[in-house]
Amino acid sequence: MIDPAYTPAEATGIWVFLEHDRGQLAPVSLEMLAKARELASKSGAILTGLLMGHELDAIAGEAAHLDLDRLVVVAHPLLDAFTAEAYAHAAREVILRERPDILLLGATPYGRDLAGRLAVTLRTGLTADCTDLSLDAANGLLLGEVSGFGGGILATIACANHRPQMATVRPGVFARTEAERAAAAPIERVEVDIPASARPVTVVARHRQERADISRADRLVVAGAGARGQLPLIEALAGALHAEIGATRVAVDEGWAGRDRQIGQTGVITHPKLAIVCGASGATQFTVGIDQADLVVALNSDPEAPIFEQADLCVVDDLLPVVRALVAEFESRGEGAP
Amino acid sequence: MNGELHSLVCLKVVPKSEEVSVDRESKTLDRGHARSEINPPDMNALEMALALKDRHGGRVSLLSMGPPFVAPMLRAALAMGADHAYLLSDRAFGGADTLATSLTLAAAIRKIGDVDLVLCGEESSDGATAQVPPGIAAWLDLPQATYAHSVAFDDTRDHILVVREVHDGEETLDVPLPAVLSVKVSTNEPRFMDTARLVCLRANDPVTTWTAADLDVDPGHLGGAGSPTSVTGLGEVAGAGSGRRREVLKGTPEEEAHLLYERITEFLRSAGMPARGG
Numbered sequence: 001m002i003d004p005a006y007t008p009a010e011a012t013g014i015w016v017f018l019e020h021d022r023g024q025l026a027p028v029s030l031e032m033l034a035k036a037r038e039l040a041s042k043s044g045a046i047l048t049g050l051l052m053g054h055e056l057d058a059i060a061g062e063a064a065h066l067d068l069d070r071l072v073v074v075a076h077p078l079l080d081a082f083t084a085e086a087y088a089h090a091a092r093e094v095i096l097r098e099r100p101d102i103l104l105l106g107a108t109p110y111g112r113d114l115a116g117r118l119a120v121t122l123r124t125g126l127t128a129d130c131t132d133l134s135l136d137a138a139n140g141l142l143l144g145e146v147s148g149f150g151g152g153i154l155a156t157i158a159c160a161n162h163r164p165q166m167a168t169v170r171p172g173v174f175a176r177t178e179a180e181r182a183a184a185a186p187i188e189r190v191e192v193d194i195p196a197s198a199r200p201v202t203v204v205a206r207h208r209q210e211r212a213d214i215s216r217a218d219r220l221v222v223a224g225a226g227a228r229g230q231l232p233l234i235e236a237l238a239g240a241l242h243a244e245i246g247a248t249r250v251a252v253d254e255g256w257a258g259r260d261r262q263i264g265q266t267g268v269i270t271h272p273k274l275a276i277v278c279g280a281s282g283a284t285q286f287t288v289g290i291d292q293a294d295l296v297v298a299l300n301s302d303p304e305a306p307i308f309e310q311a312d313l314c315v316v317d318d319l320l321p322v323v324r325a326l327v328a329e330f331e332s333r334g335e336g337a338p
Numbered sequence: 339m340n341g342e343l344h345s346l347v348c349l350k351v352v353p354k355s356e357e358v359s360v361d362r363e364s365k366t367l368d369r370g371h372a373r374s375e376i377n378p379p380d381m382n383a384l385e386m387a388l389a390l391k392d393r394h395g396g397r398v399s400l401l402s403m404g405p406p407f408v409a410p411m412l413r414a415a416l417a418m419g420a421d422h423a424y425l426l427s428d429r430a431f432g433g434a435d436t437l438a439t440s441l442t443l444a445a446a447i448r449k450i451g452d453v454d455l456v457l458c459g460e461e462s463s464d465g466a467t468a469q470v471p472p473g474i475a476a477w478l479d480l481p482q483a484t485y486a487h488s489v490a491f492d493d494t495r496d497h498i499l500v501v502r503e504v505h506d507g508e509e510t511l512d513v514p515l516p517a518v519l520s521v522k523v524s525t526n527e528p529r530f531m532d533t534a535r536l537v538c539l540r541a542n543d544p545v546t547t548w549t550a551a552d553l554d555v556d557p558g559h560l561g562g563a564g565s566p567t568s569v570t571g572l573g574e575v576a577g578a579g580s581g582r583r584r585e586v587l588k589g590t591p592e593e594e595a596h597l598l599y600e601r602i603t604e605f606l607r608s609a610g611m612p613a614r615g616g
C-alpha cells in the first residue's frame with residue numbers, strides 16, 4: 001500500500017471545492033454544499049469552502065454568505081484561467097497544510113481534471129462521479145455511490161486509510177438549498193507559491209457557446225437515431241408541449257441537436273415530469289439520464305427495443321404518423337388544462 | 339521534440355455494458371458472459387494518433403493493462419497502422435483502482451521511454467471515472483489536456499495546440515510536449531484495419547507482454563493491494579426501469595396518438611401543469 005500523505009487521525013473537516021467561471025459559482029458546487037452540510041451536521045465536522053483563482057474579491061464576498069463555516073481563498077495570478085497543473089499544485093499545498101478529512105469536487109471537466117491529478121499527487125483514493133454520498137454509521141467513513149457500465153450497476157466505494165477522502169459529484173443529483181448565512185463566514189486568505197514551471201499549459205482561446213440547461217426542464221421531447229429526417233416534427237411536438245428538446249448521443253453526433261442537449265452518462269442527467277422519447281433504442285448510457293422522470297413515453301417501431309422496459313407508456317409504431325397526429329391533436333384541441 | 343514523433347495510445351478492453359450482470363451471492367461483477375471490445379473513445383484516440391503519424395511520420399505504440407485475451411484485440415489495433423503493442427498482464431494488477439491503474443500504466447510508459455504524446459480515451463464505458471488520464475499525467479509529472487477534439491502541432495513541433503470541450507464550450511490549450519491527452523468519443527471515424535497488415539503481423543508478432551516483475555514498481559503498490567479505495571457494496575440497477583408501467587397503447591397511428599394525447603394531458607393536469615405553457 002502506498003503511504004498516505006497524512007493519516008485519518010490527523011484529518012478533520014469537510015472541504016468543498018467551489019468551482020466558478022465569469023463570476024458565477026458552478027451549480028454543482030452549490031448542490032454539493034447542500035449535501036456536505038447534511039454530512040457535516042451528522043458528524044459535527046466543520047464545513048470549509050475552497051475558492052481558487054485570481055482577483056476573487058467579488059465572488060469571495062458572495063461565497064462567504066453560502067452555508068459554510070469557513071471560506072479559504074487561494075488567489076494567485078497563475079490561477080487566472082483554469083489549468084489542472086497549476087490548480088493541482090496550489091491545492092496540494094493547501095490540503096497538506098490544512099489536512100481535511102473529506103474533499104468534494106464537482107464532476108465537471110475542470111473538477112475531474114483537478115481531482116484526478118490531485119489524488120495522485122496526494123497519494124489518496126478518489127471516488128468518481130458519485131450519485132450519492134453518506135457516512136458509514138459504524139466508522140464514519142465517506143461512502144460514495146457510483147454507477148458503472150452505463151448506469152446498469154451501482155457500487156459503494158470507501159477509502160479507509162488515505163486522506164483526504166476525495167470524491168467528485170455528478171452535476172444535477174443533489175438539490176441545492178437556499179440556506180444562507182446572514183453574517184459572512186470568515187474569509188481566510190492562504191498564500192501559495194506557484195513557480196512558473198507549475199503552469200506549463202496556456203489557455204490561448206476560449207470559445208463559449210450559449211448552452212441550454214435541460215437538467216431541470218419539466219418536459220422533454222427526446223430525439224433518437226430513429227427520428228432521422230423528422231426533426232421538424234419533433235420540434236413541433238416540443239413546441240406544442242412547451243417542452244425542451246433532448247437527444248441521444250447518436251442524434252447529437254448527427255448534428256440534430258447541440259451537445260448541451262445530450263442526455264445520459266456523458267451528457268445530462270435530467271429530472272423532468274414528462275419525457276417523450278422518440279426513436280431511441282434505450283441503451284443504459286442513455287437511460288441513466290431519464291431514470292428520474294415521473295412519466296416516460298416511448299415511441300419505437302421495434303417491439304424488442306429495450307427502451308420499452310424503461311417506459312410507462314409505449315407505442316410500438318413508426319414515429320412519423322403517430323407524432324404527426326399527436327401534434328395535430330395538441331394544436332387543434334389546444335389547452336388540455338382544466 | 340527530438341527526432342520522430344512517438345505517440346502511445348492507452349487502450350482499455352471493456353465488456354459490452356449490456357452483457358454484464360452482478361452475481362448476487364458473491365457481490366462481484368459477472369463479466370463471464372459478456373463479449374469484449376476496445377473502449378469506444380480509445381479507438382478515437384488511436385485514430386487521432388494514426389492521423390498524426392500519417393501527417394508527421396513517426397510511430398505509434400499501444401499499451402493496455404488487462405488479461406491475456408486482450409492480445410488479439412491489440413493485434414487488430416496494430417493492423418490499423420500502429421507499430422508496437424505492450425500488454426501488461428499479471429494477476430498482481432487485478433482489482434486496481436484508478437490510483438493503482440494510472441501508476442502501473444505510468445511505470446510502463448516510463449519503461450517504454452521516449453514517448454512524446456500519450457493518448458487515452460475520455461472515459462471508459464465500465465468504470466467511467468475519467469481519472470486515469472490525469473492520473474498518468476500526474477505520475478509522470480506531464481501536462482494534461484482532456485476531452486480533446488483535435489490536436490495540431492505548432493511550428494516548433496515541441497508544443498501542440500489542443501481544442502478541448504469544457505463546461506460551456508471549447509478552449510484551445512497550448513501544451514508543451516511530452517503531454518497526456520484524453521480524446522472525446524466519436525470525434526473522428528476510426529479507420530478499418532488493413533487485413534494484409536494483419537497477416538504480416540502474424541508472422542512477426544509485435545506484442546510484448548510484461549508482468550509486474552518487468553516494471554520498476556513496488557509490488558505493494560499494484561492491483562487491489564495497492565488501491566486506497568475499496569468497493570463496499572455492489573448492486574444491479576434493476577430498480578431503474580422496474581417501477582415503470584410499460585403499458586402498450588395499441589391501434590392505428592391516429593388512435594395511438596389520441597390515446598397518448600389523453601394520457602399526457604391527464605398526467606399533466608394531475609401533476610398540476612397545464613398541457614400548454616408551464
Ligand SMILES: Cc1cc2nc3c(=O)[nH]c(=O)nc-3n(C[C@H](O)[C@H](O)[C@H](O)COP(=O)(O)OP(=O)(O)OC[C@H]3O[C@@H](n4cnc5c(N)ncnc54)[C@H](O)[C@@H]3O)c2cc1C
Pocket residue numbers: 223224225226227247248249250251262263264265266267268278279280281282283284285286299300301302305317318319320378461462463523
Ligand atoms: C462511454 C460511452 C458513453 C456514452 N454516453 C452516452 C450518452 O450520454 N447518451 C447517449 O444517448 N448515448 C451514450 N452512449 C451511446 C449509447 O450506448 C447508444 O449507442 C446510444 O444511446 C444510441 O442512441 P439511439 O438510441 O438514438 O440510437 P440507436 O441505438 O440506433 O436506436 C435507434 C432506435 O430508433 C428506432 N427507430 C428507427 N426508425 C424508427 C422510426 N421510423 N420510428 C420509430 N422508431 C424508429 C430503432 O428501432 C432503434 O431502437 C455512450 C456510449 C459509450 C460507449
Ligand SMILES: Cc1cc2nc3c(=O)[nH]c(=O)nc-3n(C[C@H](O)[C@H](O)[C@H](O)COP(=O)(O)OP(=O)(O)OC[C@H]3O[C@@H](n4cnc5c(N)ncnc54)[C@H](O)[C@@H]3O)c2cc1C
Pocket residue numbers: 125126127128129146147148149153154155157348349350351377379380401402403404434435436437439443457458459460461462464465466467468469470471567
Ligand atoms: C462500476 C465501477 C465504478 C468504479 N468506480 C471507481 C472509483 O470511483 N474510483 C476508483 O479509483 N476506481 C473505480 N473503479 C475502478 C476503475 O474502473 C479501475 O481502476 C480501472 O482500472 C480504471 O478506471 P476507469 O475504467 O474508470 O478508466 P477511465 O479513467 O474512465 O479511462 C480513461 C482512459 O484511460 C485509459 N485506460 C484506463 N484503464 C486502462 C487500462 N487498464 N489499460 C489501458 N488504458 C487504460 C483508456 O484510454 C481509457 O479510455 C470503478 C470500477 C467500476 C466497474
